[in-house]
Amino acid sequence: MKITVDMNLCQDHGQCAIAAPEVFRMNDEGKLVYETDPDDALRTEVEEAADVCPVQAILIEG
Amino acid sequence: MSAHIAVVGASLAGLRAAEQLRAAGHTGPVTVLGAERYGPYNRPPLSKELLSAPGDPTPEELHAKVAFRRRASVADVDFRLGLPVVEADLGRGRLTLESGEAVAFDALVAATGLRPRRLDLPGPLAGRHALRTLDDCVALRGALHRGSRVVVIGAGFIGCEVAATALRQGCRVTVVEPAGAPMVRVLGSELAQAVQRHHEAAGIAFVIGRFPVGFTGGTRVAGVELDDGTTLDADVVVEAVGSLPNVEWLAGNSGLDLSDGVLCDNRLLAAGTDRLVAVGDVARFPNPLFDDVPRRVEHWSVPTDTAKRAAATLTALLGGRTPDPAPFAPVPSFWSDQLDLRFQSFGSPGLADEVRLEEGDPDRLPDGVLALYYRQSVHVGTVAVNLPPARQRELRGAFGALAVSA
Numbered sequence: 001m002k003i004t005v006d007m008n009l010c011q012d013h014g015q016c017a018i019a020a021p022e023v024f025r026m027n028d029e030g031k032l033v034y035e036t037d038p039d040d041a042l043r044t045e046v047e048e049a050a051d052v053c054p055v056q057a058i059l060i061e062g
Numbered sequence: 063m064s065a066h067i068a069v070v071g072a073s074l075a076g077l078r079a080a081e082q083l084r085a086a087g088h089t090g091p092v093t094v095l096g097a098e099r100y101g102p103y104n105r106p107p108l109s110k111e112l113l114s115a116p117g118d119p120t121p122e123e124l125h126a127k128v129a130f131r132r133r134a135s136v137a138d139v140d141f142r143l144g145l146p147v148v149e150a151d152l153g154r155g156r157l158t159l160e161s162g163e164a165v166a167f168d169a170l171v172a173a174t175g176l177r178p179r180r181l182d183l184p185g186p187l188a189g190r191h192a193l194r195t196l197d198d199c200v201a202l203r204g205a206l207h208r209g210s211r212v213v214v215i216g217a218g219f220i221g222c223e224v225a226a227t228a229l230r231q232g233c234r235v236t237v238v239e240p241a242g243a244p245m246v247r248v249l250g251s252e253l254a255q256a257v258q259r260h261h262e263a264a265g266i267a268f269v270i271g272r273f274p275v276g277f278t279g280g281t282r283v284a285g286v287e288l289d290d291g292t293t294l295d296a297d298v299v300v301e302a303v304g305s306l307p308n309v310e311w312l313a314g315n316s317g318l319d320l321s322d323g324v325l326c327d328n329r330l331l332a333a334g335t336d337r338l339v340a341v342g343d344v345a346r347f348p349n350p351l352f353d354d355v356p357r358r359v360e361h362w363s364v365p366t367d368t369a370k371r372a373a374a375t376l377t378a379l380l381g382g383r384t385p386d387p388a389p390f391a392p393v394p395s396f397w398s399d400q401l402d403l404r405f406q407s408f409g410s411p412g413l414a415d416e417v418r419l420e421e422g423d424p425d426r427l428p429d430g431v432l433a434l435y436y437r438q439s440v441h442v443g444t445v446a447v448n449l450p451p452a453r454q455r456e457l458r459g460a461f462g463a464l465a466v467s468a
Contacts, residue, residue: 012451013397013406013451013454014451014452014454014455015395015454017451017452017454017455018454018455018458021455025452026450026451026452026454027452028450028452030450030451030452032451047133051078051366052363052366054104054106054362054397055104055107056104056128056130056131059131
């Protein structure tokens with residue numbers, strides 16, 4: 001599974017970090033950091049994170 | 063399972079319902095019927111980024127900015143757009159479209175959402191706007207010019223967002239609110255008054271405690287008459303006075319309770335049926351996180367959460383299985399961006415009888431404020447203003463830890 005976040009869209013809402021904390025994290029500067037190639041076992045959480053992104057910036061491929 | 067499931071409504075709730083039906087194992091045909099001509103799109107930007115997007119984009123270009131990606135699992139779902147459903151016959155399993163066409167179904171998902179309430183007052187209609195759909199946004203965009211006098215009626219979240227966007231567009235903005243300070247039903251009076259002072263300092267005028275009684279002008283609105291006999295000059299009026307659930311198309315079916323949306327049980331199954339579930343803004347359901355009172359929840363998180371539950375319920379029933387009896391207790395959440403403030407809410411602050419300001423100074427909202435909301439000393443809601451995103455998990459987590467007694 002490949003994840004891309006459109007950082008031009010991302011507004012640092014942090015909802016993805018609630019849905020899939022193993023993959024998405026807000027750092028101390030309030031910016032998103034994320035795994036680009038997480039284990040497929042995390043698919044449900046990652047799909048949920050993409051669903052709850054207020055600006056729909058998360059793209060999942062594969 | 064080859065049952066045909068019709069989803070009425072093609073916004074976020076309808077899209078998520080289709081996706082979650084597939085995720086729950088429904089392999090039969092699914093048809094999503096949308097009244098608007100656009101495919102599912104994200105509505106929050108309509109009052110913000112889309113309303114202020116530069117240039118002269120076409121409606122289709124605006125739609126492309128906010129259209130939802132669809133999961134691959136719904137590639138075979140038939141999205142039929144621009145087709146309002148006027149009637150559903152649950153007994154015979156038949157929908158009637160505005161065009162007169164009939165669509166047969168085995169099970170039904172109600173995802174028809176809301177429409178803006180409009181003011182029924184004397185005066186011209188031209189120049190009066192509401193904001194719910196992309197076409198509403200296109201119409202309002204065309205009316206907001208530098209120097210335009212904009213009167214927003216209603217200081218709820220949408221009214222305040224539109225006011226903030228219009229101000230940034232160079233308009234002269236006045237907000238009329240009969241009930242009290244802006245967003246007071248959710249925020250409580252102390253925080254609401256602080257927001258009002260903040261917005262006033264930025265240049266938005268508020269008229270609190272007055273209500274409109276009519277509109278002046280010939281063929282177009284020129285002013286808003288208030289109950290105290292004064293008139294506010296207006297080139298543009300935005301009515302942001304709440305919403306009405308779209309349930310009329312279900313009215314012919316006995317046994318349903320449509321008094322405020324579609325009354326459902328905790329499984330999202332409509333009361334009195336075994337083939338209709340409701341999702342999103344139109345679903346009225348009890349949330350054991352708070353109590354056993356069924357409520358509609360007009361928050362952005364609700365369509366996604368309810369779609370998952372409703373799809374599981376419907377798929378189980380169609381398969382002859384018992385739906386999951388575990389209590390469904392989603393944590394409602396929403397955000398709102400206004401000028402330099404971002405509000406983030408978890409839970410149901412509107413239920414509270416007490417507000418405790420936990421962090422920050424209400425007179426310095428941009429620096430960050432945290433308010434916790436209690437009902438009979440039980441924490442029911444949280445509102446953060448400009449708190450760091452890294453704290454969202456902790457704030458929401460406070461609800462996940464609550465014992466759910468169903």
